[in-house]
Amino acid sequence: MATSKSPSKRRSTKKAPSRxxxxxxxxxxxxxxxxxxxxxxxxxxxxxQARLYSLLDLQLTLKHIHWNVTGPTFISVHExxxxxxxxxxxxxxxVAERIxxxxxxxxxxxxxxxxxxxxxxxxxxxxSTEAHLNKLDAVYRGVIxxxxxxxxxxxxxxxxxxxxxxxxxxxxxxxxxxxxSHLGN
Numbered sequence: 001m002a003t004s005k006s007p008s009k010r011r012s013t014k015k016a017p018s019r020x021x022x023x024x025x026x027x028x029x030x031x032x033x034x035x036x037x038x039x040x041x042x043x044x045x046x047x048x049q050a051r052l053y054s055l056l057d058l059q060l061t062l063k064h065i066h067w068n069v070t071g072p073t074f075i076s077v078h079e080x081x082x083x084x085x086x087x088x089x090x091x092x093x094x095v096a097e098r099i100x101x102x103x104x105x106x107x108x109x110x111x112x113x114x115x116x117x118x119x120x121x122x123x124x125x126x127x128s129t130e131a132h133l134n135k136l137d138a139v140y141r142g143v144i145x146x147x148x149x150x151x152x153x154x155x156x157x158x159x160x161x162x163x164x165x166x167x168x169x170x171x172x173x174x175x176x177x178x179x180x181s182h183l184g185n
Contacts, residue, residue, distance in 0.1 A: 140176035
């Protein structure tokens, strides 16, 4: 998960493509979930697909940071990040399975992630723990803000998907607090 110039907003001017630009159709969406119309299932899967891109990118970014942190607090940060990677991987799996449950195909290929994301790439390589954690704090803020927006959109469409993201949000906010606490913020 990368940040743009403003730490609170990581959106770039790049517009995410529509699902149809890659022949991703929601036409079967909702066929396996009672009481959710195909149109609502399609809208929900579009929202969830954006969250899937974000979570897949986040887990890769966390692992990248894990490999590239340096300095006196290296080991504590290095060891703090692996459980976050595993948790975010489970989150992405749950979102992908919800998309499938709603009758659509989840997309998690590297090309789909790059094409579908609306943020800039993470731009730090080997650097201090402080530099990486400051950048990671901005990344988490962006992911959390986008999860909260998705919750609002899912409220009327699919309460199960809304509940899924609510649970994930609790963990994401906890991980962000770990990062800020390590920085002394």
